[in-house]
Amino acid sequence: MTLASHLMRTPQQKIACFDLGGVVVRIRRTYPEMFAAAGIDDDRLAATDFHALSRAATALGRQHQRGELDGARYLDRLASLCEGLASAEELERAHQSVIIAEYPGITDEIRRLRGDGWRTACLSNTNDLHWKSLLALPALQAMDAHHASHLFGVEKPDAAIFRAFERAVNAKPEDIVLFDDLAENCAAAIGCGWNAVRIDHEGDTAAQIRHACGASA
Secondary structure, eight states: OOHHHHHHHOSSOOEEEEOSBTTTEEEOOSHHHHHHHTTOOHHHHHTOOHHHHHHHHHHHHHHHHTTSSOHHHHHHHHHHHTTTTOOHHHHHHHHHTTEEEEOTTHHHHHHHHHHTTOEEEEEEOOOHHHHHHHHTSHHHHTSSEEEEHHHHTOOTTSHHHHHHHHHHHTOOGGGEEEEESOHHHHHHHHHTTOEEEEOOTTSOHHHHHHHHTTOOO
16 A cells, blocks of 8 residues: 555544655755855864764754753854864854755645645754744745754654654644654654655655655656
8 A cells, every 4th residue: 555545544634744954955964064164164174073073063963952952052062062163153154054945846845735635744853043944934834833853852763752743733643644864763753653754865855755645746
């Protein structure tokens, strides 16, 4: 049975749940990309041990996206890790440079799903510094609801975030489809009884969603 035919059999309204980075918005994924986008010069980039920085900054970033650190404290602690590499202003620019742009066609695809009777929402591992910018995007404005790790205090792939989402949207697991670019998040959602479709973030994400839902191109 295809995903689309399964969902046609469910009695409740279908819910399309979108990850953001890699599905709705294209993002920068590495610290060198982020720092270069913030205008940090090549000499400083070449002198930086990004393997060590990534290990430390990733742990800090996870605290931020669970809401354990607000944006100001996160940037302050990141500045301590990056002493000599970048100014506070450059670090803030680097952090904001993660978000590049919406994927082409994704807003229209969300609107199409709503027109076909789906409820639409996001569930993203993100943080307070990115959230305002994300909410301003046309794709998010087209959604019915917006949920994120820093608001729930837990991040994917922890099962608790999927249960929190179910409660927030008053839905049964079998009526939800997660569109996510990470295999571990899709596997965790399936383990919670959801449907899940892994999206290739390097491809046409809107077309992948349309195909998974059984619509003609």
